[in-house]
Amino acid sequence: MLFKFLFCIFLSFFSLYICIDLFGAALRVENVARVKGQEGTVIHGYGIVSGLSGTGDDLKNFSPTAKSILQLLTRSGLPESDIKAISSSRNSALVEVSATIPAHGARSGDLIDCAVVSAGNAKSLAGGRLSQMKLFAPIPLPPEESPIQGMAWGNLTEIQGKPNNAFITKGCRLTADFNNPYIKSGCVTLVLKPEHANMRMAFNLASSINNEFKHQSIEIAKAIDGSYVVVRLPKENYGNPMKFMDQLLATEILINIPMQPQVLIDEKSGTIIIDEDVQVRPVVISHKNVEVEIRPPVVPPEQEINPQRFIDVDTETKLKQFNGEAVTNTKLKALQASMDALRLSAQDMIDIVKALHQKGAIIGDVIYAGK
16 A cells, blocks of 8 residues: 655755765866767668568568568669568568767778667567668668668667667678768857756856967857857867867866756766755645645744644754744755655655656756756
């Protein structure tokens, strides 16, 4: 039987001193922005997986989409033997294959991993082998006209719990160079990461870069909006742009304007860091066997009525009220302390804070690490 714990949290004043040095380094340009042009590129194509044990495509119930793909493969040079193989038994399957070129680019002949997904009605791709097939750039051209960017083949490794999905380690050999140019018209564009994209951060980013390169005759960085900062490459670095880029990305960001109180959530490591000034508006949410109710603070001399299952960790708020200090909203740290008292898991705590964020109850910035 699931028991609900009712949290009646009032204002508290827990201290948490958070600084960038907590993460071992100052906040740098590379931490909050990426270089436009340095994005991964996906190449893809369709092929045939053979060697299945009766779990391949059933031609009688083949979908119209799969038949259309098969016709495209025929026009792009798929051997007739492969067409016959998929037509004669359930030991073969039509699949879509994709490979992601790293953001920094790659060279012809490099081997990279590729993903394989059933494009027909196969039950499982376990034990199959991908016949050699072509991969194309994401250009809206017919297969016979698209330039070939890679070749893929090899034994499949099934993804547990997803029988129609598999991958091939180093299964794609690139047949072309992939260079991602990042300098356009003598400028580099910095794209702020979603969790940092706002006008204040863009302004501070540009100001910090101009301060770092203040020996230049003009300011080289300009904030375009809350998402983009354009940086002009100094003339002396035209012959060696990588040296400039190294210095640019390592530039420390000077925060000239006080930042909003923040909550940092890192789901991979299961950690959550809450700034001392983050507040929470009154709200009620439910999560699994826990019900969270955040109510406005009681104004003295009103009597606080505690339910039988109330867990009071809000002693510092009582002290503030006793001293006649004003109280407005609940501090999120008080809620975290209550969850700690109930020994909730780190993931449960994260889920509850995320639910508060989705309801617009958190007064402050919520940052999701790794996004």
